[in-house]
Structure formats: C-alpha cells, structure tokens
Amino acid sequence: MAKHSDQKLKADETFQQYKARVMDSKSASFCGAKWYYSTIWLGSGMTTSCHHPLPHRVSEDEVRANYKALANTAIRKRERAEMQQGIRCHGCDYCWRIEDLGGDQISDRVYKTVLYDDLALEQAYTSDASQDFDLKYLEISFDRTCNLACSYCNPAFSTTWVKDIKNNGPYEVLVTDAQDHYTHAHGDAGKYDHADENPYVEAFFKWWEADLNHTLTHLRLTGGEPLMSKHTWKLFDWFENNSRELYFAINSNLISKPDIINKLITASKNISDFNVYTSCESVGARAEYIRDGFEWNTWTNNFDTLANEPGIKLHSMCTIGAISLGGLVEYLDWCLVQKAKYNKDTPTFTLNIQRFPKCQSPLILPMHIREGYASQLAEWRDTHKDSGHLHAMEVEHLNRLIDYLQENNNQLGPPGYIEQLQKDFKSYYTQFDARRNKNFTETFPELTEWYNTL
Ligand code: SF4
Ligand code: SF4
Numbered sequence: 540m541a542k543h544s545d546q547k548l549k550a551d552e553t554f555q556q557y558k559a560r561v562m563d564s565k566s567a568s569f570c571g572a573k574w575y576y577s578t579i580w581l582g583s584g585m586t587t588s589c590h591h592p593l594p595h596r597v598s599e600d601e602v603r604a605n606y607k608a609l610a611n612t613a614i615r616k617r618e619r620a621e622m623q624q625g626i627r628c629h630g631c632d633y634c635w636r637i638e639d640l641g642g643d644q645i646s647d648r649v650y651k652t653v654l655y656d657d658l659a660l661e662q663a664y665t666s667d668a669s670q671d672f673d674l675k676y677l678e679i680s681f682d683r684t685c686n687l688a689c690s691y692c693n694p695a696f697s698t699t700w701v702k703d704i705k706n707n708g709p710y711e712v713l714v715t716d717a718q719d720h721y722t723h724a725h726g727d728a729g730k731y732d733h734a735d736e737n738p739y740v741e742a743f744f745k746w747w748e749a750d751l752n753h754t755l756t757h758l759r760l761t762g763g764e765p766l767m768s769k770h771t772w773k774l775f776d777w778f779e780n781n782s783r784e785l786y787f788a789i790n791s792n793l794i795s796k797p798d799i800i801n802k803l804i805t806a807s808k809n810i811s812d813f814n815v816y817t818s819c820e821s822v823g824a825r826a827e828y829i830r831d832g833f834e835w836n837t838w839t840n841n842f843d844t845l846a847n848e849p850g851i852k853l854h855s856m857c858t859i860g861a862i863s864l865g866g867l868v869e870y871l872d873w874c875l876v877q878k879a880k881y882n883k884d885t886p887t888f889t890l891n892i893q894r895f896p897k898c899q900s901p902l903i904l905p906m907h908i909r910e911g912y913a914s915q916l917a918e919w920r921d922t923h924k925d926s927g928h929l930h931a932m933e934v935e936h937l938n939r940l941i942d943y944l945q946e947n948n949n950q951l952g953p954p955g956y957i958e959q960l961q962k963d964f965k966s967y968y969t970q971f972d973a974r975r976n977k978n979f980t981e982t983f984p985e986l987t988e989w990y991n992t993l
Contacts (some may be wrong), residue, residue: 566625577610592630821866898963
C-alpha cells in the first residue's frame with residue numbers, strides 16, 4: 540500500500556521511530572483506529588474498529604436514537620479506555636500477535652494510527668471514554684449482495700454463498716469451525732436484503748450528510764460486491780452534486796460487465812482521489828478455484844481498462860490462506876509486469892494473512908511446506924526489492940509473511956488441535972469440490988501428497 544499523502548511520519552522517520560514517538564509515549568497499546576476508524580456492515584448492523592477485531596452488533600434502537608452509535612458503541616468505548624491505560628484489548632489480538640513475533644515487527648496498529656495527525660491522536664488519548672467521536676476513516680458495507688462465492692468467504696458476506704447453503708445444505712463435520720461459518724445462511728447478515736427500510740443505512744446517510752462528509756479523510760466501500768448495491772450508486776450521485784476532498788476507495792471483485800465498469804469510470808470523475816481495491820492472490824486456474832465465480836480473463840481485462848484511466852488508482856489485496864501460497868510468487872510476478880507496464884502504483888499490493896476459519900490458515904500446513912513457500916517468497920523479495928517497482932510497505936508485507944510462515948503453529952490452539960484443523964481443511968475442500976465442481980489436487984499438485992495423508 541502506498542504511503543498516503545497525509546500520513547504523519549516525519550521526514551526520514553521510520554515506522555518504528557514513529558511508534559516510539561507518538562504511540563508508545565501514550566501507552567503500550569494505543570491505536571488511533573479505535574477512535575477514528577470504523578468498519579461497519581449496514582446490512583447487519585455489525586461494527587468494529589478496523590476490520591481485524593471480531594465485529595459486534597449495534598442495536599436498532601440505539602442507532603435510531605443516535606446515528607453516531609454506528610461507531611461509538613459501549614464495547615468500543617470500553618476498549619478506548621483500555622488503550623488509554625495500556626491494556627491490550629481482547630479484540631485486537633491480530634496486532635498483538637504480530638508484535639509478539641519479536642524484533643522490529645510493525646503491526647497494523649502503527650499503519651492505522653499514522654493516518655491521523657498528532658493533535659487528533661492526543662485528543663483521543665486524553666478524551667473522556669464516554670465521548671462520541673466523528674470518524675476520519677470509514678470502511679462501509681451496504682449489503683452482502685455478491686456474484687462470487689470465494690473459498691475464504693462465507694454467507695455473511697455473499698448472497699452467492701447463501702445460495703450454496705440454501706441449495707446444498709450446511710457443510711458437514713467441520714469440528715473446529717466454532718463460528719459456524721458454513722453451517723447456515725447467516726440470515727442476520729441479510730435481514731434487510733429485501734427490505735425497503737434499513738435503520739443502519741438510514742443512520743449512515745444521516746451521519747454522512749451531517750458530519751461525515753466533512754470529517755472523513757478516507758472512505759472505503761466494501762461488500763458483498765459494492766458495485767451491485769443501489770446505495771453505492773446513491774452515494775456516487777451525491778458526489779455528482781457535491782465536491783469533497785477525500786481518499787475514496789472501493790473494494791470490487793471486478794467481475795463486472797463492461798457497462799458497469801464504464802459507469803464506475805464515470806463516477807470516478809467526480810471524486811478527486813479514486814482508488815479501486817481488488818482481491819487476487821494467484822493466476823489463472825488457481826485464482827478461479829480460490830475465488831469461485833472469478834474469471835481470470837474478465838478480471839485482467841477490467842484491470843487493464845481501469846489502469847488506463849488516469850484518475851483511477853488500482854490496488855491488489857491478497858488474502859493469504861493455506862491455498863494462496865503456491866501461486867503467490869507467480870501472482871507477484873504478474874503484479875510486477877503491470878507495475879513495469881503502467882507505474883509503481885499500478886497495482887500496489889498488500890498481503891493479508893487469513894486467520895479465520897482457522898482450518899484455512901497458512902499455519903495448518905506442515906513446516907516443510909511452509910518453509911518452502913517462505914524461501915520462494917524471500918528469493919522473490921531479494922530479487923526485486925531494489926528494482927524500483929516495490930514500495931517499502933510491500934517489502935514489509937513480504938517480510939511479515941515470511942516470518943509468519945516460519946512461526947510455530949501452536950498459536951492455533953492446544954496440542955492435538957492442529958491435527959483436527961488439518962482434518963477440517965480436507966473436509967472443507969472435499970465438500971467445496973463437490974459443490975462447486977472443482978478439483979483440489981489437480982489445482983494444487985504441490986499439496987497433494989500431504990492432502991492425501993489427511
Ligand atoms: S490495534 Fe490493530 S486490530 Fe486493534 S484497532 Fe488498531 S489496527 Fe485494528
Ligand atoms: S468477492 Fe468478496 S464478498 Fe464476494 S465472495 Fe469474494 S470475498 Fe466474499
């Protein structure tokens with residue numbers, strides 16, 4: 540990810556130095572995201588600070604009485620108080636785990652704090668924990684409508700996934716899936732799928748009109764597939780009539796017909812800093828396996844169309860689960876070809892480690908396989924890090940992933956649990972193959988020998 544122009548690193552300051560100066564001087568667990576950053580799923584009324592902590596629900600009554608409750612919940616206020624005292628709040632485990640890897644590891648806590656100026660961070664640190672804060676960075680999902688059913692997703696985020704469960708029934712015998720990702724259609728997430736009125740969407744547009752259009756420096760639309768939501772186009776209509784300076788991002792799978800891509804291009808003209816984030820982590824058949832419904836040729840054509848639009852910046856988000864690793868170097872090569880063709884920012888890439896469901900984590904792979912992937916990635920990094928095509932953030936993401944792959948997997952659970960996760964891995968992909976007409980061992984031959992032992 541590129542360093543945004545309003546990030547508050549001093550000249551020549553490293554992220555480590557920034558952390559010591561701005562964050563550690565406040566408390567050992569301070570993170571600006573807890574005050575100024577929110578991810579909100581309006582289709583279900585779920586909210587969290589950044590996207591890492593598990594979300595929690597805002598009540599309809601609360602949000603009807605106070606639209607700012609969308610991101611100023613009692614849980615959120617308690618976690619802010621904990622961070623003021625240096626307590627590691629339970630929900631932010633993702634960052635603590637990265638930091639506990641040792642050395643100079645930089646977690647997202649730093650990247651998500653450096654977005655705000657020092658004064659705003661001081662105000663957060665010294666605030667009364669009961670106070671409502673207006674957001675500066677918002678990631679929002681209007682609904683879960685989506686044309687894909689990716690293997691690392693679930694019905695809470697995709698209506699195509701809902702169809703799989705409704706048509707084929709729940710996935711069976713996934714002992715370790717305590718959160719029941721695949722056993723039901725997640726009706727709560729789609730409570731308003733066909734309703735005329737959604738109090739959470741209404742609260743968002745009220746807050747948007749009153750404050751957010753002024754206070755937000757970053758707005759990101761996510762999904763489902765946001766290009767399939769009528770509310771996305773309502774927001775684009777607002778920008779047609781109102782001018783605001785902000786960093787605007789939309790997460791799109793880019794499996795859309797040309798007329799939708801052209802509408803997106805038209806909408807981009809009304810927004811000064813327009814960014815499209817799209818997920819991929821492998822090339823060709825591997826990508827089409829991981830992301831069911833994905834079409835490599837459609838995606839690369841749409842990528843090219845947008846890359847040729849001067850006002851649009853393109854970013855690639857790679858979700859790194861166990862099955863993403865075998866094709867990752869080939870995908871990074873593809874990214875490098877695009878960077879050479881267009882520029883260093885087209886695309887930027889991030890490597891986002893998948894944690895849930897645990898049976899898809901990279902850490903369920905045997906150490907010899909993980910070490911093989913880690914050394915391929917290290918070789919790729921060492922070959923290209925001085926090519927002029929990679930951002931420091933991209934190299935840091937590679938470093939982080941390489942270290943993570945060499946971690947002991949006992950962080951996944953107690954002794955014996957890893958074997959159950961591996962069994963669930965096979966159980967999941969066996970059922971996925973049958974439902975989606977796919978073939979795991981043909982697609983990931985380097986894993987076949989191990990897979991067949993499970
Ligand atoms: S500490 Fe990490 S997980 Fe928690 S809000 Fe900040 S960036 Fe997100
Ligand atoms: S495109 Fe996004 S929302 Fe749709 S299934 Fe894939 S990960 Fe889920």
